[in-house]
Amino acid sequence: MTSWSQTTSNRASWLHIFLILIFILAFFPDLFITVPYLIYQLLSSSSQPRAPPQPELPPCSAICTPAIPTMSWFQKRITLPSRSRGSYLVTDHIVSQIPEISSYKTGILHLFVQHTSCALSLNENYDSDVREDMSDALDRIAPEDHKGSLYRHSAEGPDDMPAHVKSSLIGASVTIPITNGRLATGMWQGIWYLEFRTSKHIRNVVATIQGEKA
Numbered sequence: 001m002t003s004w005s006q007t008t009s010n011r012a013s014w015l016h017i018f019l020i021l022i023f024i025l026a027f028f029p030d031l032f033i034t035v036p037y038l039i040y041q042l043l044s045s046s047s048q049p050r051a052p053p054q055p056e057l058p059p060c061s062a063i064c065t066p067a068i069p070t071m072s073w074f075q076k077r078i079t080l081p082s083r084s085r086g087s088y089l090v091t092d093h094i095v096s097q098i099p100e101i102s103s104y105k106t107g108i109l110h111l112f113v114q115h116t117s118c119a120l121s122l123n124e125n126y127d128s129d130v131r132e133d134m135s136d137a138l139d140r141i142a143p144e145d146h147k148g149s150l151y152r153h154s155a156e157g158p159d160d161m162p163a164h165v166k167s168s169l170i171g172a173s174v175t176i177p178i179t180n181g182r183l184a185t186g187m188w189q190g191i192w193y194l195e196f197r198t199s200k201h202i203r204n205v206v207a208t209i210q211g212e213k214a
Contacts, residue, residue: 072211077207084199086194087194090192103181109208109209110173114203114206119196122176141165157198176191
């Protein structure tokens, strides 16, 4: 009797286990795939030798991306020699006042004169007759008004308004490329300072450099 009761109890226990498994299978079918797979992975990893550690590589940006040149800005104000009316070659003076040019591999020098009765230009750097002829030509284009019939504005004398006209015609700035620390002007090009007033004035120029340093 006892043996039969134990057998019946065992059957009931197995039946309960079977029903629980059926219940789990019905609601969580993925467990019957995931659990055996995890067991297999654990057994496989423990039986296989581990690979030696790989050396740590630097980020791709350090080895895959080429270096980008750093653009640099520089600015200063310089003073031109005080001169009366005329056209003057000032290339050497400009270069001597801006030694920073030599530190740029590639760049641009921009010169801007902060006045309305003078100008900057690029032109002939050899024959001084060219500069004298330029001054004479501009005087013919915008002559002084001694009779008071040409211009309305004459607050500072007969050379006042003609100076403004000439300044607008020539311009207040020049831009010159820099190559390997030197101004990349042509063989016969030079920087001109054109003064249009009869009396001497102090003229300031803002020099700005943008480029890649050597």
